[in-house]
């Protein structure tokens with residue numbers, strides 16, 4: 001459970017008070033700090049107030065970097081249980097109106113150390129959830145940028161988390177393993193020689209975080225995720241994106257071109273399980289963790305298997321397989337994940353299997369595509 005920070009009594013106030021007044025002053029301060037909700041003024045670099053927000057002191061204040069991506073959008077909603085203004089979303093993109101209206105959203109480039117420092121101090125941050133990254137396929141297309149965002153960006157948040165004693169979560173991935181790792185199943189501890197800049201940057205993150213934990217006592221936590229599947233946001237350019245695209249194409253055209261071979265088995269997870277794992281892991285007391293980086297798993301399937309599952313909803317779906325350069329990335333990744341350590345240490349359990357995932361995707365997407373097609377018909381008529 002999160003323990004709220006103890007506010008210190010200002011020295012000047014104490015010196016001026018006699019004993020009875022000291023007691024009275026501390027009582028008042030205790031009352032003020034015990035109050036679960038306070039209005040906090042945030043200041044920008046020129047000492048102008050940003051805005052006033054009601055923040056809950058019973059819960060951590062969380063900064064999410066890269067929060068407009070596939071995972072951040074969902075996690076911000078899940079964490080709103082900590083209080084609407086306890087979750088600070090940040091990214092380098094213009095946020096949709098809905099995000100801007102749902103709580104604090106700020107521009108923050110992960111490469112800008114000072115700006116991040118300003119946010120952490122001004123918003124009195126307790127936890128950082130560090131999502132900014134270039135994923136596997138886009139990373140291979142721009143290696144220098146991937147090195148900057150995924151490696152330099154990580155250095156910035158690690159150093160700030162150390163400086164301000166924050167708890168920090170940095171996701172890792174099945175992509176942190178390579179062709180020399182055991183692939184079926186892949187355990188937590190084994191050889192890691194990934195062949196993508198994305199994978200290399202994630203091994204770097206795991207090792208740096210663990211180093212900061214042992215050297216400086218930083219509460220660094222990481223989960224290695226499978227390919228994450230969600231309906232409300234599009235994935236950001238990974239090798240597992242096909243498993244989201246198939247649902248959209250099935251509903252839009254009934255035809256799907258898959259860039260992986262039909263027998264390419266990869267670990268996958270539905271977004272709700274993924275987000276729940278982050279919250280449960282972050283809320284686990286440190287003493288229960290025997291490691292700082294854990295595999296988490298849900299299911300594994302091939303493109304042929306997900307196509308069959310999708311055909312229960314779109315029976316005439318036609319799929320063609322045209323492997324491209326993402327095939328060699330997928331061929332170097334785990335086929336199944338061994339997550340027994342996460343299950344043992346902090347009780348990790350997935351809820352969704354392949355049929356649950358298909359139901360959830362169609363429940364969300366079918367009305368949207370029906371609505372779009374009705375509107376198009378109306379326009380033509």
Ligand SMILES: NC(=O)c1ccc[n+]([C@@H]2O[C@H](COP(=O)([O-])OP(=O)(O)OC[C@H]3O[C@@H](n4cnc5c(N)ncnc54)[C@H](O)[C@@H]3O)[C@@H](O)[C@H]2O)c1
Nearest residue numbers: 066068069070071109110131132133171173225227228236
């Ligand atoms: N989605 C998955 O399948 C999956 C699986 C395993 C691990 N992960 C990890 O989870 C994290 C989030 O993944 P995601 O799928 O949401 O990614 P995403 O690509 O959807 O989102 C990443 C976000 O980072 C932002 N970003 C890029 N450059 C930035 C910069 N310079 N400063 C600040 N923000 C910047 C982007 O604008 C984007 O919104 C990543 O670290 C990723 O490696 C994702």
Ligand SMILES: C[C@@H](O)[C@H](N)C(=O)O
Nearest residue numbers: 135136173238239240
């Ligand atoms: C697996 C994960 O890290 C991401 N979806 C990718 O394919 O790059």
